[in-house]
Amino acid sequence: MKTGAIAIAALLSLTSLAHADEPENFIKYRQSMMTAIGGHNGAASQILRGKVAPPGHLAMHANALRDLASDLAALFPEGSDFGETKAKAEIWSDWSGFEKAAGDSKTATAAFAEAVAGGDAGNIEAAFKQVGETCKGCHKTYREKDD
Numbered sequence: 001m002k003t004g005a006i007a008i009a010a011l012l013s014l015t016s017l018a019h020a021d022e023p024e025n026f027i028k029y030r031q032s033m034m035t036a037i038g039g040h041n042g043a044a045s046q047i048l049r050g051k052v053a054p055p056g057h058l059a060m061h062a063n064a065l066r067d068l069a070s071d072l073a074a075l076f077p078e079g080s081d082f083g084e085t086k087a088k089a090e091i092w093s094d095w096s097g098f099e100k101a102a103g104d105s106k107t108a109t110a111a112f113a114e115a116v117a118g119g120d121a122g123n124i125e126a127a128f129k130q131v132g133e134t135c136k137g138c139h140k141t142y143r144e145k146d147d
């Protein structure tokens with residue numbers, strides 16, 4: 001039983017080693033991450049528009065956004081620019097601009113989480129608006145428009 005489990009673990013790690021970090025794997029991964037970011041962003045928006053008020057949830061979404069947006073540039077390794085992706089070639093041809101856009105989002109989501117922790121409604125609203133600006137700012141330049 002024990003050896004069986006070890007053999008399976010070894011097999012799993014071999015399989016993942018063989019496929020880990022192939023650039024194209026990042027396409028699905030970053031789309032999953034972006035979908036998660038979009039989910040928390042949308043949920044936070046519903047709370048801030050007063051549609052629902054589940055206690056503690058705004059902090060949960062703000063903290064999740066802060067964590068999910070903490071390293072966006074890592075989702076776009078070079079070579080992950082073909083196949084089913086809306087990532088534009090400008091990401092890699094203008095990498096420093098893209099890193100800045102990712103950094104802006106990291107800063108804005110961290111500030112949003114802090115504002116929520118602080119509890120001031122005006123600050124929270126302003127910080128959330130700023131988060132939205134950084135999403136739009138990056139998408140406008142580096143993501144293909146929806147057809």
Ligand code: HEC
Pocket residue numbers: 027030031032034035037038041065069072084085086087088098101102103105131132134135136138139142143
């Ligand atoms: C630094 C750039 C950047 C920032 C900042 C950014 N995104 Fe994105 N986002 C992208 C790119 C590029 C894609 C397209 C990825 C692909 O198709 O491979 C994308 C895709 C998406 C998608 C579609 C995912 C899918 O399934 O195809 C959603 C939803 C999304 N982003 C939401 C957000 C939200 C909400 C924010 C802000 C909190 C945000 N993004 C911030 C670059 C960014």
